[in-house]
């Protein structure tokens with residue numbers, strides 16, 4: 001019995017690893033974004049915080065005891081958002097099976113709310129063209145009538161509880177859980193017992209979007225992404241104003257970056273707002289004074305720069321800026337872009353859990 005169980009686990013972890021790699025490409029996630037899980041009756045295996053879908057292996061998945069996750073759903077959380085997320089983190093850490101180490105993704109309790117064996121959560125640019133748009137909900141209902149649409153909710157505990165309740169309501173109405181959950185200004189969850197079902201569902205979503213974008217004539221061919229040089233003068237200017245926050249600078253050909261927050265990950269990796277203007281020290285200093293942070297994305301007429309403390313973070317800042325402009329172009333197919341609200345943006349800016357992730361994964 002035990003042996004058979006271990007074989008099943010082995011196979012399941014192999015399957016979720018293959019799914020993670022398949023959906024760990026730049027078409028689906030950037031940086032440490034997205035997460036995947038597999039489960040049986042008693043155990044939930046989740047992608048640990050600070051890992052990437054493309055880099056994960058069968059042994060990387062963190063086993064959580066499901067019966068220890070359940071109390072989270074019934075408990076009374078602290079009212080303060082930071083205390084609440086710290087409380088969730090502690091409960092999730094306590095759910096980690098003895099003899100293993102690692103930090104469960106903040107979305108772990110949400111994965112557990114799905115009954116399906118496999119769950120693949122990603123942030124595809126094409127999908128976010130819809131989720132970050134004015135008419136995303138309508139378009140979602142039209143394209144995928146079986147999908148569950150979730151209006152924007154703060155990530156972490158709030159999102160988990162909200163989606164869980166929505167899944168239960170959906171199940172009561174439809175007699176089964178949803179296989180597609182679309183999250184406004186965030187991304188998509190696809191759940192299923194069969195890995196091929198997950199692959200086919202994602203393929204269908206992407207094909208439907210491809211057809212819609214083609215029909216509505218939005219630009220699916222994107223802004224220039226080729227790298228360009230950073231001059232010594234610009235480097236010196238940035239480092240004078242931003243200090244070690246400009247230790248690493250990468251640059252691409254110019255484009256107009258999204259001037260607002262699109263999704264939590266865009267805020268985490270590229271900050272809510274870019275600096276747009278000439279490469280002038282006093283102007284950049286004024287930005288820092290106004291926003292209270294060093295810009296990660298700087299757009300001049302000559303180039304767009306990703307600027308950060310590490311080479312990886314600078315590269316990701318630029319990648320998210322490029323992703324952001326792509327999302328804006330695609331959102332034109334659904335009535336134009338819809339920014340995150342100030343309250344939603346502020347929550348992310350203050351979120352310790354996310355800052356932890358951006359620290360470990362950049």
Ligand SMILES: [Zn+2]
Nearest residue numbers: 034121186187
């Ligand atoms: Zn996500």
